Amino acid sequence: MLKTRHDVTDKVSVTFDGQQMDVPSGISVAAAVLSVRDGATRSTPVSGDGRAPYCMMGVCFECLMDIDGIPNRQACMVTVADGMVINPQEGASRLGDGA
Amino acid sequence: MTAKIYDVLVIGGGPAGMSAATEAANRGLRTALIDEQSTTGGQIYRAVDDVTARRADDLSMLGEDYAYGQTITEAFRACDAEHFTGQTVWQLGQDGTVWSSDGSKAQAFQGQHIVLATGAMERPVPIPGWTLPGVMTAGAAQILLKTSGMIPDGNVVIVGSGPLLLLVADQLIKAGADLKAVIETTGVLDYARGAPHLLRAIKSMPYLRKGLALKSAIKAAGVPMYSGAHEFLISGDGRAEQIGFTTGGGRHTLRVSSVLLHQGVVPNTQASRQLRLEHAWHKTQRYWYPVVDEWGQSDVPQIFVAGDGAGVFGARAAEIKGKMCGLQIAQLQGRLSETEKDRAAAPLQYELEDHISIRPMLDAIFVPPRDILNPPDDATLVCRCEEVTAGNVRSAAALGAQGPNQLKAFYRTGMGPCQGRMCGLTVTEILAAAQGKSPEDIGSYRIRPPLKPLTLAELADMDVPDAAE
Amino acid sequence: MSDTVQKDRFDVVVIGGGMIGPAVAIGLLQRGLDVCILDEGDDVLRVARGNFGLVWFQGKGFGMPDYVKWTRRSAGLYSDFAAELLDATGVDVAHANPGGLELCLGDEEMAHRQHFLGQIYQQGGGDPYEIEYLDRKQVEDMLPGVPLGKEVVGASYSPLDGHVNPLFLLRAMHTRFQQLGGTYKPRHRVSSVSDDASGYVVHTESGDVRGAKIVIAAGHGLKDLGPPLGLDIPIRPQRGHILVTERTQPLLPMPMSAFRQTHEGSIMLGVSAEEAGYDDTVNTQSVHDIAARATRTIPALRSLNIVRSWAALRVLTPDKCPVYQESHSHPGVYGIASHSGVTLAAVNSRVVSGWIAGDTPPEEFKSFGVERFHAENAA
Numbered sequence: 001m002l003k004t005r006h007d008v009t010d011k012v013s014v015t016f017d018g019q020q021m022d023v024p025s026g027i028s029v030a031a032a033v034l035s036v037r038d039g040a041t042r043s044t045p046v047s048g049d050g051r052a053p054y055c056m057m058g059v060c061f062e063c064l065m066d067i068d069g070i071p072n073r074q075a076c077m078v079t080v081a082d083g084m085v086i087n088p089q090e091g092a093s094r095l096g097d098g099a
Numbered sequence: 100m101t102a103k104i105y106d107v108l109v110i111g112g113g114p115a116g117m118s119a120a121t122e123a124a125n126r127g128l129r130t131a132l133i134d135e136q137s138t139t140g141g142q143i144y145r146a147v148d149d150v151t152a153r154r155a156d157d158l159s160m161l162g163e164d165y166a167y168g169q170t171i172t173e174a175f176r177a178c179d180a181e182h183f184t185g186q187t188v189w190q191l192g193q194d195g196t197v198w199s200s201d202g203s204k205a206q207a208f209q210g211q212h213i214v215l216a217t218g219a220m221e222r223p224v225p226i227p228g229w230t231l232p233g234v235m236t237a238g239a240a241q242i243l244l245k246t247s248g249m250i251p252d253g254n255v256v257i258v259g260s261g262p263l264l265l266l267v268a269d270q271l272i273k274a275g276a277d278l279k280a281v282i283e284t285t286g287v288l289d290y291a292r293g294a295p296h297l298l299r300a301i302k303s304m305p306y307l308r309k310g311l312a313l314k315s316a317i318k319a320a321g322v323p324m325y326s327g328a329h330e331f332l333i334s335g336d337g338r339a340e341q342i343g344f345t346t347g348g349g350r351h352t353l354r355v356s357s358v359l360l361h362q363g364v365v366p367n368t369q370a371s372r373q374l375r376l377e378h379a380w381h382k383t384q385r386y387w388y389p390v391v392d393e394w395g396q397s398d399v400p401q402i403f404v405a406g407d408g409a410g411v412f413g414a415r416a417a418e419i420k421g422k423m424c425g426l427q428i429a430q431l432q433g434r435l436s437e438t439e440k441d442r443a444a445a446p447l448q449y450e451l452e453d454h455i456s457i458r459p460m461l462d463a464i465f466v467p468p469r470d471i472l473n474p475p476d477d478a479t480l481v482c483r484c485e486e487v488t489a490g491n492v493r494s495a496a497a498l499g500a501q502g503p504n505q506l507k508a509f510y511r512t513g514m515g516p517c518q519g520r521m522c523g524l525t526v527t528e529i530l531a532a533a534q535g536k537s538p539e540d541i542g543s544y545r546i547r548p549p550l551k552p553l554t555l556a557e558l559a560d561m562d563v564p565d566a567a568e
Numbered sequence: 569m570s571d572t573v574q575k576d577r578f579d580v581v582v583i584g585g586g587m588i589g590p591a592v593a594i595g596l597l598q599r600g601l602d603v604c605i606l607d608e609g610d611d612v613l614r615v616a617r618g619n620f621g622l623v624w625f626q627g628k629g630f631g632m633p634d635y636v637k638w639t640r641r642s643a644g645l646y647s648d649f650a651a652e653l654l655d656a657t658g659v660d661v662a663h664a665n666p667g668g669l670e671l672c673l674g675d676e677e678m679a680h681r682q683h684f685l686g687q688i689y690q691q692g693g694g695d696p697y698e699i700e701y702l703d704r705k706q707v708e709d710m711l712p713g714v715p716l717g718k719e720v721v722g723a724s725y726s727p728l729d730g731h732v733n734p735l736f737l738l739r740a741m742h743t744r745f746q747q748l749g750g751t752y753k754p755r756h757r758v759s760s761v762s763d764d765a766s767g768y769v770v771h772t773e774s775g776d777v778r779g780a781k782i783v784i785a786a787g788h789g790l791k792d793l794g795p796p797l798g799l800d801i802p803i804r805p806q807r808g809h810i811l812v813t814e815r816t817q818p819l820l821p822m823p824m825s826a827f828r829q830t831h832e833g834s835i836m837l838g839v840s841a842e843e844a845g846y847d848d849t850v851n852t853q854s855v856h857d858i859a860a861r862a863t864r865t866i867p868a869l870r871s872l873n874i875v876r877s878w879a880a881l882r883v884l885t886p887d888k889c890p891v892y893q894e895s896h897s898h899p900g901v902y903g904i905a906s907h908s909g910v911t912l913a914a915v916n917s918r919v920v921s922g923w924i925a926g927d928t929p930p931e932e933f934k935s936f937g938v939e940r941f942h943a944e945n946a947a
Contacts, residue, residue, distance in 0.1 A: 001233060001357065002243060003252040005157070005274055026149065027247035035249065038356075039338040040232045045815040045833065046486045050337055052232030054483075056239035057142055058135065058551075059220045059367065061484065061516035072516070072552070072814060072873060079137065092815035092833050095868055190852065198852065375849070498742055499585075499752045502610025508617045509739040516814070516875055542610050547850050552814060552873035555837075558859035559870065563852050 001052075002034040012082040029075035029086055030056060030063040041065060041075075045092035064089040101207070102564040105131045107428055108197050108210030109180075110188055110370065113141020114168065114414050115406025115421035116216030117175040122425025123214075126434045130180035131208065133199055137184045139175060141218055141406075142238065143414045144168025146245045157248050160273045162266075164414070165245075171418060190548035191215075191374050193399050196564075200553045205561035212401050212428045215371055215389075216421060219364040219407035222386070222467060223521045224259065225474045225481050225489070228333025228342075229360065237267040237361035250276040253356025256342060258331070260285040261363040261465045262306075265313040272320045280353055281317055282344060284362070284468045286327030296460035303457035325351070329470060333358055362467045366408045369520060372546035374402055380539045383462050384411065385472055386524060387543055393448075394427035395420055403428065415454040419447050472528040481529065482522040484515020489529055496533035502542040503527060516552060519544040575751055578604040580924065581770050581779030583758050583793065586616030587734070587909030588916055589785035590741035595921025597748040604779070605745065606756040606772060613848060615787050616909065618880020619734035620810055620838050621830070622823055623663065623911050626670065626699055626726040627685065633692045634935035635889045639908075640698075641932075642915035643728045649914035650732065656747060659740035661732050662831045668729025669707065670825040671865055673719040681724050700725045714819060717864045723824075731823040733830060734910050741913070753777065758789070761797055761901070768901065781900040783924060787883050788846070790905055798897030801905050801938050805881035807844045809854040811837040811862075812876040813869070826862065835872065837862045841882075850879045882907040885941075892920065892929075892936040903938075 008024040015021070016033050023032040030053045033041055040050025042064050053063035056076045063075040067086050071093035075086070109120040112134035124130040132139075140147045147168040150158050158166055175182075186199040186206065197208040221236040228234070237257055243249045250271060255278050257268050268281045293300075300307060317324065330345040333355075343352045365386035368378065376389045377398040388410040395403040403424045406417035423444060430440040474481065477490025487510050495509045503519075503526045506512050512526055513519035519526075523544050531541045580596050582589045585607030593603045608614075625643050629635035643665070650663035672678040682701055689697040702710070703722045710725070746752060756772040763769060767780045784790050784799065794801050815833035829835045840854040855877055863870050883905055885891055890906035902924055906912060923929045 001251060001253075002249040005248045005250060006154075008248075024247060027249070031243055031247045031249055034243075038233070044484075044486065046484075049230070049486065050232055051230060051483075052338075053235065054239065055221060055236050056242040057220065059517065059520050064516070070871075077135070092817060093872070094817045095819055095872070190850075196852075498739070498746065499607070499754050500610075501607075501754045504610050504614070504617070508614075508735045509742075511735070514876065518876070545611060547877055547879075548855075549874060549877065552875045554870065555811070555813065555859050555863055555872050555874055556870035558811070558855055558874060559863040561856055563856050 001038050002031060004035065012080050014080050014084040014086060016086045017088055023080055025080065027080055028056070029065060029067060029078045029080055029084070032080050033065065033075060033086060040088070042089040043091055048091060101562065102196070102209040103131065103206070104209045105129050106210065106432055107131070107212050107214065108133060108195070108208050109214045109216055110197065111141065111216035111218055111406070111408070112136055112139040113143060113216060113218050113406060113417065114171055115218070115408070115417040116141065116214070117171050118418045118421030119214045119216060119405050119424045120180040121175045121178045122422045123428055124178040124180040126425065126429035128429055128432060128434060131183060131210075132175070132180055133183045133186050133188060133197065133208065135185070135187050139172050139182070140168055142242065144171065145242055148172050150245060154248055157244065160270060161245065162270070168414075187551050187553070188370065189550045189553055191370055193374055193401065195401050198548075200557055203557070205553065205557045207561070207564055209564070211432065212403060214395070214403045214405055214421070214424050214428070215408055216406045217367050217370050217408045219411055220367045220520065222362040222365045223525055224360040224362050224471055225479050225525050226331040226333065226360070226471065227476055227479050228339065230480050230483055231333055231335055231339045232337065233335070233339035233356060234333055234358045234360065237264060237359045238364070240271060240359050241267050244270060244274060250274045251357035251359070253277065254279045254354055255357045255359065256280045256282060256353055256355050257359040257361065258282040258284070258328070258342070259361035260467070261361055262310060262461060263364070264361045265310065265317065267359065267361070268322070269313050269316050272317065272322065278322050279355065281322055281324045282328045283324065283326045284328050284471070285465060289464050289466065292466070293460040293464035296463055300457045300460040302453060306457045329468060362471055363465055364407065364411055365524065366410060367520070368408070369518065369546055369550050371397070371404060371408065372543065373548060373550060374399065376402060376404070378543070381410070383466055385467055385528070385538070386411075393423070395424040396427060412455045412458055416451060419451045419454070422447055472525070473532045474525070474529075481525045482512040482515065484517050484521070485511045487512045487522070492526060492529045493533050496530055500530070501534070502530060503544045504542070506530065507544060513544045518546065518550070575604075576776065577778045578602045578751070579779065580604070580781045580783060581606060581768070581777055582783045582785055583770065584785035584787060584789065585742070585752065585754070586614065586785070586787055587619065587738065587913060588904055588906065589783070590738070590745045591909075591913045591916035592783055592785060592904070592920050592924065593745050593750055594741060594748060595917045596924060597745065597750050599921055599925050601925065604751040604753060604777060606758055606770065606777060607752065607754045608757045609755050613788060613846070613881060615880050615883060616738055617735070618808070618810065618878050619910050620836055621731050621734045621828060621910060622668070622825070623665070623730040623732050624668065624825070624908070625728035626668065626724055627688070628908070629889065630684070630688055631691065631887055632889045632935050633695070634932035636688060636692060636697070638915060638930075638932040639911060640728060641919070642912050643730065645914035645918050646730065646732070649917060653740040653744055657740050657743040659736055659743060661737045661740050663730065663732040665730035666822040667725060667727040668731075668823045668825070669702075669710065669723040669725050671707065671720055671723045673717070673721070673861075673864060675721055678721050685724055698726050698728050711821065714866060715868050717867050719864055729823065731828050732910060737910065737913060758786070758793060761793065763898070781924060782902065784901070784903045788881065790903055794903050797901045798895035799893060799901065799903035799938065801891050801893065801903055802886055802941050803883050803905050805844075805846055806884045807840070807842040807848065807851070807879050807881055808838065809840040809850065809858055810878045811855060811858055811874050812878070813837070813872040814875050816872060827866065835869065846881065848879050848881055850877045854879070890936055891938050892923065892933055893938045
């Protein structure tokens with residue numbers, strides 16, 4: 001859904017939904033995920049409907065993702081870090097998460 | 100973990116916040132700026148330091164108005180104010196207490212005065228299909244450009260109205276996005292409404308010229324432009340794949356990968372509402388704003404509001420209003436006399452006029468369309484978090500719900516993670532239309548802490564300072 | 569549908585659209601009476617919006633065995649009441665009666681709880697009292713998959729305890745009320761009630777409404793409305809807080825006095841009690857105290873996000889037991905005061921209407937009169 005305008009040399013390695021990828025350092029997790037994922041990045045806890053980031057500024061809460069085991073984090077407010085493990089937020093969080 | 104005490108606490112790192120903090124600090128006040136982001140700039144100047152330092156071609160594409168932000172971030176860096184980053188404010192008190200969290204620990208602050216500079220947000224655009232993946236705000240696309248130099252790939256369309264619409268369209272074209280159409284909801288009659296305000300707007304000639312230049316540039320790039328668009332439908336299988344709309348010329352359907360929506364920006368009033376400040380309703384631009392005097396002081400003497408969070412006037416006005424807050428607070432705290440304050444403020448007030456005199460015209464032209472404010476299709480989602488439709492809201496009105504809070508009790512609107520940020524204005528408009536009342540009569544959601552979620556652990560572990568004297 | 573006809577004369581005018589008014593009004597409509605509910609606007613105290621959702625038996629009625637009986641009655645009628653609402657309105661109030669627990673931290677708390685409940689049992693003069701005391705192991709068996717904090721020594725349990733979605737209950741009752749032909753008049757804040765030859769005249773911000781009988785179910789509004797009508801009922805506001813977590817997977821199989829999980833998955837946390845007058849703003853100390861105790865009790869909850877907090881003002885009588893009183897000076901004017909509008913919704917709907925319609929009052933009502941406070945003062 002997103003592409004980078006120019007070649008970036010400074011990259012970090014993250015995993016999204018089990019898939020490893022190299023992304024520019026300093027970008028948000030939401031931006032990184034949108035560069036590889038075209039459709040939904042979460043399913044709602046109400047109906048399971050697929051959603052993806054909408055506002056990119058921390059207001060809409062559509063970009064919720066599981067980041068390094070902590071669920072329901074606003075991915076647009078988190079910067080990518082080397083080794084980060086990112087997963088779509090599927091429905092409600094589970095209690096074992098983030099303990 | 101005790102409260103950190105300051106003369107002034109500024110919430111928000113955009114032009115208003117930075118300027119207020121810089122002014123206050125430079126007048127000798129012990130100042131702290133609390134920012135949710137990791138670098139200053141807010142949204143309008145987001146990532147400006149990084150872009151200036153490392154991405155020269157992005158800087159020129161984003162334009163000189165954006166680059167100007169560097170002067171403000173530099174001045175802020177040079178002053179004595181402390182800067183707390185990555186701190187999400189979740190509760191404020193009229194007595195000057197501020198609670199924030201870095202994601203693992205709650206922190207209390209205490210200020211003799213607080214300046215809210217939390218800015219604006221995109222007006223929600225509840226059209227059928229707006230919750231599909233691939234639909235974002237125009238502002239979101241701009242943030243992606245600024246923070247990561249990224250653009251949407253595939254077919255992009257931008258839909259809506261307002262000066263920012265054209266700016267983002269132009270930036271995307273320059274950035275190499277495949278912009279298939281600019282679809283304006285604004286029509287000829289809307290532009291005609293601006294005519295009576297043209298004389299005052301002439302004082303903002305640079306803004307006027309910019310607007311016209313943008314339109315020409317977009318046309319010159321060969322991007323089709325539509326106007327007077329309505330009856331939208333975004334559809335697709337699990338993501339946005341096409342957009343349908345109607346104009347004077349008939350019904351159109353375009354294949355898309357990304358749809359960028361924009362209907363102007365509105366003040367983000369979560370913090371000002373949580374503080375129970377007095378708010379008023381902007382009759383033409385259809386938003387709530389906290390009521391403040393010319394210095395930015397609200398009806399609660401300790402609380403000031405600066406920038407677009409007190410009413411949308413743009414970045415340059417925000418900067419000036421931030422300075423005005425700083426000056427007034429400095430005077431109230433005995434760092435300068437009233438005469439000195441007035442003398443310092445005079446050129447600012449003069450300059451302010453240059454930046455706000457175009458607003459009446461813009462406000463008159465870019466009125467949000469009725470069918471965006473009050474979605475006619477009952478199936479349109481209004482509360483994205485709790486998946487409540489326009490029809491649900493109307494049936495609550497039929498049941499006698501007098502306002503958003505009763506609606507909240509009946510249908511859970513506003514109870515999701517976004518706490519009513521995305522549905523608040525729409526809910527007020529639908530209820531007002533259904534009850535035949537004004538939005539002021541209908542009111543808004545009661546906002547309670549936490550302004551953003553934080554863990555039970557943080558709440559359990561925090562040290563609550565003794566009640567303020 | 570809410571009223572477009574400008575009707576202003578009714579058999580019964582109910583002042584208050586919260587948890588008590590609509591419940592009572594439903595019962596009155598089902599008896600064939602013509603009923604109007606007068607309500608205020610949107611952003612007023614509205615205690616009914618701040619409920620936890622417990623349908624709670626254990627611990628009620630200290631010093632008043634009739635209140636124990638009254639609560640038992642309501643708990644017994646609740647399933648049927650919920651089913652009626654679902655059938656008639658399609659709104660599922662999510663009532664469940666799996667029993668309930670009050671968890672105790674430390675031996676002293678447990679002893680205190682046993683003593684307190686033991687006294688209620690004694691006061692009942694030999695009537696069965698549906699309470700059991702559980703040790704830690706038994707509590708763990710009741711809450712499989714819920715790791716308990718080490719301070720949890722046991723709990724009091726009642727099979728009569730349950731919970732309901734209080735907001736859906738409110739919506740269901742309002743829907744049922746209008747379905748049965750009731751007239752709902754919002755923005756009709758009442759300033760006073762007078763009377764003339766034809767009955768009572770309720771003076772509101774939007775005009776006068778007449779009723780042969782008046783029911784004051786106005787929460788804290790009773791304080792001002794009551795005395796001129798011979799209903800001097802001592803009530804005071806007591807603030808309580810609730811924290812609400814994000815939705816999570818099903819964890820709590822039964823409600824507890826300080827925890828319940830809604831059927832959507834959010835967990836509600838309580839309990840607090842502050843004497844703060846009419847200030848219903850959220851207080852940080854209370855929030856912290858609830859959070860601290862919750863994490864001591866069930867540490868696994870620590871990682872959950874709190875998305876919302878509420879503070880609401882209980883309508884509290886001096887003995888925490890309800891008042892149902894017909895005015896002596898103004899016959900036909902009834903006042904109701906209670907902070908357990910959720911638990912009592914079933915009995916308020918099914919039984920209280922009879923009292924207002926002129927039937928013999930329920931047996932328990934001998935204890936619910938206002939003179940019990942005056943007698944104390946006189947003594």
